[in-house]
Amino acid sequence: MTDASYPVRPETTPTRHRERVSYDRAAVHAVLDEALLCHVGFVMDGLPVVLPQLHARVGERLYLHGSSGARALRAAGDAGDGGIPICVTVTLVDGLVLARSAFNHSINSRSVVVHGVARRVTDEAEKRSALTCLVDAVVPGRSDHVRGPSGRELAATTVLALELENVSLKVRSGDPMDEEEDLTLPFWAGVLPLTAGAAPPETAANVAEGIDVPEHVRRWARPAR
Amino acid sequence: MTDASYPVRPETTPTRHRERVSYDRAAVHAVLDEALLCHVGFVMDGLPVVLPQLHARVGERLYLHGSSGARALRAAGDAGDGGIPICVTVTLVDGLVLARSAFNHSINSRSVVVHGVARRVTDEAEKRSALTCLVDAVVPGRSDHVRGPSGRELAATTVLALELENVSLKVRSGDPMDEEEDLTLPFWAGVLPLTAGAAPPETAANVAEGIDVPEHVRRWARPAR
Numbered sequence: 001m002t003d004a005s006y007p008v009r010p011e012t013t014p015t016r017h018r019e020r021v022s023y024d025r026a027a028v029h030a031v032l033d034e035a036l037l038c039h040v041g042f043v044m045d046g047l048p049v050v051l052p053q054l055h056a057r058v059g060e061r062l063y064l065h066g067s068s069g070a071r072a073l074r075a076a077g078d079a080g081d082g083g084i085p086i087c088v089t090v091t092l093v094d095g096l097v098l099a100r101s102a103f104n105h106s107i108n109s110r111s112v113v114v115h116g117v118a119r120r121v122t123d124e125a126e127k128r129s130a131l132t133c134l135v136d137a138v139v140p141g142r143s144d145h146v147r148g149p150s151g152r153e154l155a156a157t158t159v160l161a162l163e164l165e166n167v168s169l170k171v172r173s174g175d176p177m178d179e180e181e182d183l184t185l186p187f188w189a190g191v192l193p194l195t196a197g198a199a200p201p202e203t204a205a206n207v208a209e210g211i212d213v214p215e216h217v218r219r220w221a222r223p224a225r
Numbered sequence: 226m227t228d229a230s231y232p233v234r235p236e237t238t239p240t241r242h243r244e245r246v247s248y249d250r251a252a253v254h255a256v257l258d259e260a261l262l263c264h265v266g267f268v269m270d271g272l273p274v275v276l277p278q279l280h281a282r283v284g285e286r287l288y289l290h291g292s293s294g295a296r297a298l299r300a301a302g303d304a305g306d307g308g309i310p311i312c313v314t315v316t317l318v319d320g321l322v323l324a325r326s327a328f329n330h331s332i333n334s335r336s337v338v339v340h341g342v343a344r345r346v347t348d349e350a351e352k353r354s355a356l357t358c359l360v361d362a363v364v365p366g367r368s369d370h371v372r373g374p375s376g377r378e379l380a381a382t383t384v385l386a387l388e389l390e391n392v393s394l395k396v397r398s399g400d401p402m403d404e405e406e407d408l409t410l411p412f413w414a415g416v417l418p419l420t421a422g423a424a425p426p427e428t429a430a431n432v433a434e435g436i437d438v439p440e441h442v443r444r445w446a447r448p449a450r
Contacts, residue, residue, distance in 0.1 A: 011272075016292050036419075037332070039314055041266035041275035047236075050266035050275055050314040052336050067241050067331070089264055089275040095427075098442065102360050102371045103378040106292070107262070111277050135327050145412050146327045153328040175429040187370050188436050192445055193424040194261075202320075203415040204400040211413050217323065220417055 011115050012168035022169045025060075031112045031169060032057045034222055035090040036138065040064060042073060042086045055088065056130065056137035057164075062088060062114065063121070063130040064160040073118075073160065083117040088162060096192040099176035100185045106172055108191060114167050118160040130159045141216035196222055236340050237393035247394045250285075256337045256394060257282045259447055260315040261363065265289060267298060267311045280313065281355070281362035282389075287313060287339065288346070288355040289385040298343075298385065308342040313387060321417040324401035325410045331397055333416060339392050343385040355384045366441035421447055 005023040006012070014021055022028075032038075038055045041048055051073070053066035073084070095108035121127045131154075132143045149157065176189045198220055201213045230248040231237070239246055247253075257263075263280045266273055276298070278291035298309065320333035346352045353374065360368045374382065401414045423445055426438045 036318055037316065039264035039266075039275050039316070041264075041273035041312070043268050043271070043273050046268070047310050047340070048266035048268050048273055048312045049340075050264050050312045050338070052314065052316040052334070054332070085272050087266070087273045087275045089277065091262065091264070091277040093261055096363055096445075098364060098367065098371075100372055101374070101378070102356055102368065103374050103382070105360055105363070105367075105371070107279070107363075109277070113275070115272070115274075131327055135330055138321055138330070138332075139323060139417070142323065142330075143327065146323075146330070147325055147407055147410055147412070149326070149328050153326070157328070175431075178429075178431070182372055183431055184433075185372055186436065187372070188428065188439050188442065189432055190426050190428040190438070190442075192364070192426050192442060195422045195424050197420045197422075199418040199420050201415050201417050203413065204403075206400075206403070206408055207414055208409075211411065213415070214413050217413065217415075217417060220321075 006167040038090045056133035060164040062162045083119045086118045088114040100182040100187040121159040231392040263315045281358035285389040287387045308344045311343045313339040325407040325412040346384040
């Protein structure tokens with residue numbers, strides 16, 4: 001195991017299709033950076049809760065933010081000492097894998113699962129920096145073209161930080177894997193690749209004339225696969 | 226509260242933006258049916274785990290399936306009596322909401338959160354029917370053009386069922402909501418709508434000549450928004 005990989009741990013060792021799992025840091029980073037949002041799981045009153053959140057990766061740290069459930073996450077975090085155990089999962093769907101058998105149907109996808117204890121960001125400078133990264137994670141370059149948060153806004157925002165230590169990536173790609181005896185069945189098999197993109201920007205009704213769609217919005221695209 | 230809506234419960238009442246929440250069954254169904262996958266959270270050894278899974282809605286029931294973590298989910302389910310508490314979250318991202326202030330940036334999205342106790346489907350007829358629905362949820366009509374599961378395959382597949390009872394939908398749409406005093410700032414504001422689609426199907430290398438891409442694959446599209 002080199003520095004280029006995350007350590008292999010029981011929580012990040014899947015029970016099936018182990019050949020599809022990777023701990024390569026660069027590959028994990030690429031998936032985290034491409035994904036627009038993540039799903040964050042935590043335990044509240046003994047029960048699981050999963051909420052969509054925005055994330056931004058800064059080196060080996062993830063910052064998380066989302067209005068939905070911010071208070072719930074914060075409350076759960078305050079209940080424990082030092083942070084709240086969370087699971088952050090990011091899934092990119094690349095294609096539908098259509099086999100000759102129902103059983104061998106699958107999804108070409110890349111998913112990252114991160115386990116760890118999230119800490120609430122309280123330091124003002126770190127919080128400001130994290131929010132800048134969160135804005136730029138969604139639209140690169142956007143933070144140079146907005147008003148930054150006021151003190152009141154900063155106080156009203158919950159940002160969590162999670163270190164990337166307990167991490168795994170699962171990748172499924174390529175053709176369907178049919179059983180040998182199914183290859184002569186009269187069914188088509190293959191992959192339907194899925195695409196994601198953007199439609200032309202819609203300028204808000206209250207934008208003054210003369211303020212054009214800026215370059216950072218016009219050139220927006222998710223990283224190529 | 227009429228039959229057309231899910232009951233309002235503490236777990237499905239958000240702490241913020243309550244005006245964005247709906248319990249309308251038809252609206253919830255539309256989001257569940259449009260989404261290709263969900264994220265399922267459960268508790269294992271006291272810690273949260275979130276895994277992507279495929280889902281198919283049949284009336285007021287969700288069937289869940291995914292190779293990833295199937296064994297973990299099953300084990301967690303076997304540990305309890307009668308089922309395992311899970312949280313199923315589905316998120317559709319419709320657009321990036323770019324405001325004049327960093328604080329008012331947002332995502333236009335529709336997300337459904339379902340809480341409940343999942344039951345493992347053991348009845349063979351129900352399992353077969355659920356798997357057919359799962360295949361057709363991904364590609365409508367596909368199940369008529371595949372070999373159905375053998376007894377061995379059926380036994381190797383874990384399907385969970387979750388009743389839609391404790392359900393909420395959160396919707397954010399429309400223009401950015403800027404502060405009054407920010408409207409004169411020289412920044413562009415608006416929405417970048419996101420799109421999802423499919424590229425041309427890629428026929429598997431081992432498909433015999435003469436087997437063309439079938440209609441149900443060529444016409445594939447997610448439901449329009």
